[in-house]
Amino acid sequence: MAHKVDEYVGKRIRQRRWLIGMTQQRLAELVGIKFQQIQKYETGANRVSASRLWDIGAAMDVKVSFFFEGLDCAQVPQASGRPVPGDLLEDKEAMDLVRSYYAIPKNQRRRLFELARVLSDVA
Template sequence: MAHSVDVHVGKRIRQRRWLIGMTQQTLADLVGIKFQQIQKYETGSNRVSASRLWDIGEAMGVPVAFFFEGIKEEGMYQGSGHSDAAPDMLSDKEAMELVRTYYAIPENQRRRLFELARVLSDVA
């Protein structure tokens, strides 16, 4: 069974990759491995070494710490191997597509859309 930290890191790799619109093949090429290895990292079935995580962060423009953000919030602590958290909303492919599309909108229009969404959520 995969360790919860490995699963979390894999999810963060996948989230970042989706957010920037990068394929597994592109990431694998940038890091110098096969895309199947990226798949294994993203599911948490294979652990990512520190040096490989560094390379992945460089390829996707984030520091290594990015991949560990949210671990405490998910109830994962050193050595526990368990998480009591609800599923992360950004693990949903549709949600990631929405975020990517949102940031593709010009900033002034994006602010107006955000305010509209805020008003609509207050009504619901």
């Protein structure tokens, strides 16, 4: 049975890879392993060594600490006091929204952010 931390790190690898639009094959090539090993890491079936996690982070342009962020958080309170799921990145719709948001030019993105904030305040 996989350890909770191994599963969490694997999820964070998959989420980051998906968010930046990288395939398992491409990540494996960058790290110098087979894509099946990436699959095993992402499911938590295999543990990721510290040096391999370092290489994965470098390939996906994040620090090693990224893979552990939020590990102990079940819920993260929002400024409004409404709870937000701690593992928001598990939600495919939320991930699609984030990816689309960052595809918008920065000046327009800020205006969209302000609109979303106003809409959530009146909801």
